[in-house]
Amino acid sequence: MYTYEYLFDFTCSFFEKMGCSDHDARLIAEVFLAAELRGIPSHGLIRLKDYYQLWKADRINVKPNVRVVHETPSTAVVDGDGAIGMVAASRSMEIAMEKGSMVGTGWVSTRGSNHYGIAGYYAMMALKHDMIGLSMTNANPQVAPTFSVTPMMGTNPIAVAIPAGSQTPFVADFATTPIARGKLVVAEKKGEKVPFGFVQDKDGNPCNDPAILRSGGSMLTLGGDYEHGSHKGFCLSAIVDIFCAVFSGANFGPFVPPSVAYLPVLDRKVGEGTGHFFGAMRIDAFQPAEVFKAKMDEWISTFRAAKPAAGREKVIIPGDPEREKENRLRKEGIPVLPAIVKDLKELAGEMGMEFEVKE
Amino acid sequence: MYTYEYLFDFTCSFFEKMGCSDHDARLIAEVFLAAELRGIPSHGLIRLKDYYQLWKADRINVKPNVRVVHETPSTAVVDGDGAIGMVAASRSMEIAMEKGSMVGTGWVSTRGSNHYGIAGYYAMMALKHDMIGLSMTNANPQVAPTFSVTPMMGTNPIAVAIPAGSQTPFVADFATTPIARGKLVVAEKKGEKVPFGFVQDKDGNPCNDPAILRSGGSMLTLGGDYEHGSHKGFCLSAIVDIFCAVFSGANFGPFVPPSVAYLPVLDRKVGEGTGHFFGAMRIDAFQPAEVFKAKMDEWISTFRAAKPAAGREKVIIPGDPEREKENRLRKEGIPVLPAIVKDLKELAGEMGMEFEVKE
Numbered sequence: 105m106y107t108y109e110y111l112f113d114f115t116c117s118f119f120e121k122m123g124c125s126d127h128d129a130r131l132i133a134e135v136f137l138a139a140e141l142r143g144i145p146s147h148g149l150i151r152l153k154d155y156y157q158l159w160k161a162d163r164i165n166v167k168p169n170v171r172v173v174h175e176t177p178s179t180a181v182v183d184g185d186g187a188i189g190m191v192a193a194s195r196s197m198e199i200a201m202e203k204g205s206m207v208g209t210g211w212v213s214t215r216g217s218n219h220y221g222i223a224g225y226y227a228m229m230a231l232k233h234d235m236i237g238l239s240m241t242n243a244n245p246q247v248a249p250t251f252s253v254t255p256m257m258g259t260n261p262i263a264v265a266i267p268a269g270s271q272t273p274f275v276a277d278f279a280t281t282p283i284a285r286g287k288l289v290v291a292e293k294k295g296e297k298v299p300f301g302f303v304q305d306k307d308g309n310p311c312n313d314p315a316i317l318r319s320g321g322s323m324l325t326l327g328g329d330y331e332h333g334s335h336k337g338f339c340l341s342a343i344v345d346i347f348c349a350v351f352s353g354a355n356f357g358p359f360v361p362p363s364v365a366y367l368p369v370l371d372r373k374v375g376e377g378t379g380h381f382f383g384a385m386r387i388d389a390f391q392p393a394e395v396f397k398a399k400m401d402e403w404i405s406t407f408r409a410a411k412p413a414a415g416r417e418k419v420i421i422p423g424d425p426e427r428e429k430e431n432r433l434r435k436e437g438i439p440v441l442p443a444i445v446k447d448l449k450e451l452a453g454e455m456g457m458e459f460e461v462k463e
Numbered sequence: 464m465y466t467y468e469y470l471f472d473f474t475c476s477f478f479e480k481m482g483c484s485d486h487d488a489r490l491i492a493e494v495f496l497a498a499e500l501r502g503i504p505s506h507g508l509i510r511l512k513d514y515y516q517l518w519k520a521d522r523i524n525v526k527p528n529v530r531v532v533h534e535t536p537s538t539a540v541v542d543g544d545g546a547i548g549m550v551a552a553s554r555s556m557e558i559a560m561e562k563g564s565m566v567g568t569g570w571v572s573t574r575g576s577n578h579y580g581i582a583g584y585y586a587m588m589a590l591k592h593d594m595i596g597l598s599m600t601n602a603n604p605q606v607a608p609t610f611s612v613t614p615m616m617g618t619n620p621i622a623v624a625i626p627a628g629s630q631t632p633f634v635a636d637f638a639t640t641p642i643a644r645g646k647l648v649v650a651e652k653k654g655e656k657v658p659f660g661f662v663q664d665k666d667g668n669p670c671n672d673p674a675i676l677r678s679g680g681s682m683l684t685l686g687g688d689y690e691h692g693s694h695k696g697f698c699l700s701a702i703v704d705i706f707c708a709v710f711s712g713a714n715f716g717p718f719v720p721p722s723v724a725y726l727p728v729l730d731r732k733v734g735e736g737t738g739h740f741f742g743a744m745r746i747d748a749f750q751p752a753e754v755f756k757a758k759m760d761e762w763i764s765t766f767r768a769a770k771p772a773a774g775r776e777k778v779i780i781p782g783d784p785e786r787e788k789e790n791r792l793r794k795e796g797i798p799v800l801p802a803i804v805k806d807l808k809e810l811a812g813e814m815g816m817e818f819e820v821k822e
Contacts, residue, residue, distance in 0.1 A: 176567030178537045179748040207566050208535030213749055249766060251775040256766060264702050266709075274705065276698035282691045301691050308772025326685060326692050332641045332660050333685050339635035339781050340699075342766070343623050346633065350625075350758045351749040357765055374761060389538040390572055390710040399709045402733060406716055407608060407615060407701070413667025416610040422698050 105437030106462055111149065112137050114448070114459060118152060119188075121455045122159050123166040128191045135190040135221040140440075141433050142426040146286040147222045149440060153447050154219070155188060156454070157365035164188055164218055170195045177207045181352050182214040186377060189220030189241075193380050197226040197239065200384040204235055208389035213351035216376035219243070219363035223263035224277030224426070230265055230384045231273050234393050237265040238383035242348040244367075245358045247281055248322035249342075250335040253308045255322040256357045259285060260344035265423075267387060269397030271404040275423030280326050280341040288314040288323075301328030347381040354379025464796030465821055470508065471496050473807070473818060477511060478547075480814040481518050482525040487550045494549040494580040499799075500792050501785040505645040506581045508799060512806050513578070514547060515813070516724035523547055523577055529554045536566045540711050541573040545736060548579030548600075552739050556585040556598065559743040563594055567748035572710035575735035578602070578722035582622035583636030583785070589624055589743045590632050593752050596624040597742035601707040603726075604717045606640055607681035608701075609694040612667045614681040615716045618644060619703035624782075626746060628756030630763040634782030639685050639700040647673040647682075660687030706740040713738025 115133035120126060139148035158164045165186035174181040180199050184192030196214040203210025220226070223239045230237025243258025259279035266274040283302050291298050291314035298314045305311040306320030310329070317323070325337030349356035355375045362370075363378075387396040410419045440448070445461055452459035474492035479485060498507035517523045524545035533540040539558050543551030555573040562569025579585070582598045589596025602617025618638035625633040642661050650657050650673035657673045664670040665679030669688070676682070684696030708715035714734045721729075722737075746755040769778045799807070804820055811818035 174749065176745070176748040177565075179567040179744070181749055206536075208538040209568060209570055211568055211744065211748075248772075249769055249778045251772055252769040252778045253772050254769040256769050264698075266705060274701070276702060278692075278695040278698050280695075282686060282695075299690055304772070308775065326695055327641060328687070328691050331658055332687050332691075333637075335779065335781075336637040336639075336641075336685055339623075339637050342633070342781065343635060346625060346759070346762060350755065350762055353750065353754075353758070356758075356762050375758075385538070385570065386535070389535040389570075390533065390540055391712065395712075396709065399712070399715075399734075400705070403705060403709055403715050410608055410611040410613040410615050413607075413610055413612050413663070416667065419608045419611045420694065422694075422701065 105439055107437055108137060108141070108434060110460070111140065111438060111440075114452075114457070115149070115152065117457060118451065118455060119166075121457065122156070124188070124191075128166075128188070131194050132188055132190045135194075135225050138225045139222045140438050141430040142222065142224070143429040144222050144426075145441075146284060149448060150444050151219070151221075152451055154364045156451055158218070161365045163365060163369070168192070172199065178203055178209055179211045182212055184214055184217035184377060186216055187218065189218040189378065189380075192217035193220040193226050193239075193382070194229070196380060197229050197237070197382045197384070200382040201230060201233055201235060204384035204386050204389075205233070209383065209385040212382045213347060214380040214382070215349070215352035215354035217354070217378050217380055219378065220380060222277065223261040224265065224275055226382055227263035227265035227277070228273075228275060231267050233384075234267055234387050236267070236383075236385040236387060237263075238381075239263040240344045240348055240381045242345045242354070242356065242360050242379050244360050244362045246285065246317060246323050247325060247341060248304065248308075250325065250330055250338045251308075253304070253306060253320075253322060254358070257341045257345055258360060259323070260341045262340070262344060266400060267397060268400040268404055269394070271401045272427055273423060274400070274404065274421060275426065277422075277426075280337055280344060281323050282326055282328055285323070288317065301332070344381070348379030349375060351381065352379045464798055466796055467496060467500070467793060469819070470499065470797055470799075473811075473816070474508070474511065476816060477810065477814060478525075480816065481515070483547070483550075487547070490553050491547055491549045494553075494584050497584050498581045499797050500789040501581065501583070502788040503581050503785075504800075505643060508807060509803050510578070510580075511810055513723045515810055517577070520724040522724060522728070527551070531558065537562055537568055538570045541571055543573055543576035543736060545575055546577065548577040548737065548739075551576035552579040552585050552598075552741070553588070555739060556588050556596070556741045556743070559741040560589060560592055560594060563743035563745050563748075564592070568742065568744040571741045572706060573739040573741070574708070574711035574713035576713070576737045576739055578737065579739060581636065582620040583624065583634055585741055586622035586624035586636070587632075587634060590626050592743075593626055593746050595626070595742075595744040595746060596622075597740075598622040599703045599707055599740045601704045601713070601715065601719050601738050603719050603721045605644065605676060605682050606684060606700060607663065607667070609684065609689055609697045610667075612663070612665060612679075612681060613717070616700045616704055617719060618682070619700045621699070621703060625759060626756060627759040627763055628753070630760045631786055632782060633759070633763065633780060634785065636781075636785075639696055639703060640682050641685055641687055644682070647676065660691070703740070707738035708734060710740065711738045
C-alpha cells in the first residue's frame with residue numbers, strides 16, 4: 105500500500121524530470137492519482153511507462169504552448185501543441201469555465217492533444233464552481249461501427265458531473281462500449297471467455313474470445329448487437345468523435361494516433377493529435393443555485409429510493425462507487441500491482457529517481 | 464396512400480378546430496408528418512387521438528403563453544404553459560438558435576410542455592442555419608434503472624444533427640433504451656416473444672414476454688443487463704432527465720405526466736409538465752463554416768467506406784435510412800394503417816370534418 109502523497113510526489117517528480125513545468129507535473133500527477141483513487145487503475149500509474157516511451161520517441165511535447173486558436177463568447181478551439189493530454193485538457197476545461205462564468209455556458213473543442221486519463225476528472229472540475237461539467241475524448245481505434253468489421257473508433261467516453269446540495273454530486277463517466285478494453289486483457293490473462301456482445305471476429309461474427317482483437321477482431325459499441333441497439337452506441341461514439349475532432353481539427357476515427365510508443369505513428373493524418381470536448385454550464389444559468397441544488401437532491405433521493413431488483417442491494421447513483429472507493433483508499437492507502445511496481449522502479453532508475461517497493 | 468399535402472392540411476385543420484392558432488397548427492402538423500415521412504409512425508398520426516383526448520380532458524393548453532422565465536446570454540428556461548409539445552419545443556429551439564447566433568451556442572431547458580413528437584425534428588431545425596442541433600426529452604416512466612424494478616424513466620431520446628457540405632447531414636435520433644416501446648406492442652400483437660435484454664419482470668428477472676409491462680415489469684436501459692453496460696444506458700437516460708427537468712423545473716423521472724388521457728393525472732407533481740432540452744451551436748463557433756463542412760464530409764465518407772461485416776451491405780450513417788424513406792414517401796405517398804384511418808375518420812366526425820378513406 106502506498107500513501108496518496110508518496111505516489112503523488114513520485115509522479116510529480118517523474119514528469120518534472122521529463123521537463124514538465126512544476127504546474128503541469130502537479131496537474132498530471134493529480135489526474136493519474138484520481139484514476140487510482142477512483143478505482144480506474146487502467147488509466148493510472150500503469151500509463152507512466154507509455155508516456156515515458158512517447159517522450160523518448162519525441163512524440164509528446166513537455167513544453168507546449170496550449171492556446172486558443174478560434175473563439176466566440178461561449179466557445180473556443182484550443183490547440184494543445186502536442187501536450188500531455190492532462191495539460192491540454194485541464195487548460196481547455198478552465199477556458200470552458202471562464203466562458204461559462206461570463207455567458208452562462210462555455211464549450212471547448214481541443215486538438216493536438218494526447219491521452220488525457222479519466223474523462224470524469226475534467227467534468228468534476230466544474231463542481232466546485234457550481235457548474236455542470238462535461239468531458240469527452242476520442243481515442244485510438246478498436247471499435248467497429250454497427251454492420252462493419254473495421255475498427256474505426258476508440259472507446260470514446262462521456263463524463264457529466266452535476267452538483268447537488270446535501271447529496272453528493274452526480275458523476276457519470278462511461279465508455280460508449282459495453283466494456284473497457286482492460287476487461288478483455290484481464291479475461292485473456294485468466295484464460296476465460298467473455299460474454300457475447302463485447303467483441304466480434306474479423307468477419308463480424310459474434311465471438312467470445314477476449315484475444316480476438318489481435319486477429320482482426322474488433323470491439324462492439326454499447327448495445328452489443330444491432331438487435332439490442334448497437335447502432336445507438338455507434339451514434340454516441342460518433343457524436344463524441346465529431347465533437348472532439350471535427351469541431352477542433354484533430355484526427356478523427358481511424359486516424360487518431362496511438363497512445364503508446366510501441367505502435368507506429370500512422371501514415372496518414374487528417375488533423376492534429378487526439379481531440380477532446382469540454383462543457384461548463386453554470387447551474388444558475390438555468391435556476392437560482394439553491395433551487396437547482398434542492399431539486400437535484402430530490403432527484404437523487406428519489407432514484408436512490410427505487411425498489412431494488414431481487415438479489416440487488418440498491419440503485420447506484422452515478423459517481424457513488426468511485427467516491428466510496430476514493431474515500432476508502434485515501435484512508436487505507438493505494439494498492440499498486442507488483443507488475444506496475446516493477447515498471448515504476450525501472451522508470452525511476454531511468455530518471456535517476458527511487459521508487460520504494462512496499463507490501 | 465395519402466399525399467403529404469392531404470395529411471398536412473387535415474392535421475392542420477384538426478388542430479385549428481381544437482383552438483390552436485394557424486401558426487401553431489401548421490407547426491404541429493409539420494412535426495407529425497415528419498414522423499410519418501421518416502418512418503417513425505409511432506410518433507405520427509396515431510397520436511392525434513391522444514392529443515384530442517387530452518384536450519377534451521382539459522389537460523393541454525391550446526392557447527399557451529410560451530415564454531422565457533430565466534436567461535443568460537447562452538441559456539434560457541422556457542415555460543411551455545401546458546402547450547402541445549411541438550409548440551413549446553419549436554419556440555424553445557428557436558430561442559436556442561437566437562442565442563447561438565449571438566454568442567456561439569444557445570441552450571434551452573423547457574418545462575410545462577407535453578409529448579413533443581420526434582426528437583430529431585428540433586435538432587434538424589438547426590441545420591439550415593449552419594448550426595449543430597441537439598434535442599432531448601423526458602417521458603412517462605416505463606424504464607427501470609439498473610438493479611431496480613421500479614419504472615423511473617421514459618425512453619428519453621437524444622437527437623443530434625450536424626451539417627455537412629456535399630454529404631447529407633449526420634442526424635442521430637435514438638431512445639436510450641434498446642428498443643422503442645412500440646416494438647413490444649407489435650411483438651405482443653403477433654403473439655411473439657422478444658429477445659432477452661429488452662424487458663424484465665416485476666422482480667427484475669430476465670424476461671422475453673413483450674406484455675410484461677402490464678404485470679409489473681419494466682423496460683431496460685441501453686446495454687440491456689449490467690454485464691453488457693445497462694448502467695451506461697442508465698447514465699444516459701438520467702442525464703436526459705436531469706437536463707430536461709432539473710434544469711427547467713419540469714417533472715422528473717417517475718413524476719413525468721402521462722401523454723395519454725386514459726391514464727390518470729399523477730397524485731404528486733414535483734414541477735411543471737414534461738421537460739425538454741435543446742442546444743444550438745454555430746459551426747463557425749469552432750471552425751470557419753467551409754472548413755467544418757469539408758471535414759464533416761471527410762468524416763462521413765471515411766465511415767461510409769468502412770468494410771462491411773459478412774452479410775451486411777454497408778455502415779449506416781445516422782440519418783440515412785430516415786432520409787431515404789422521406790424521399791420515397793414524398794414521391795410515392797404516405798401509407799396509413801387501416802386502424803389509424805378509422806381513428807382519424809372518427810376524430811374528423813367529432814370535429815365536423817371529413818377524412819377520406821383511401822386504399
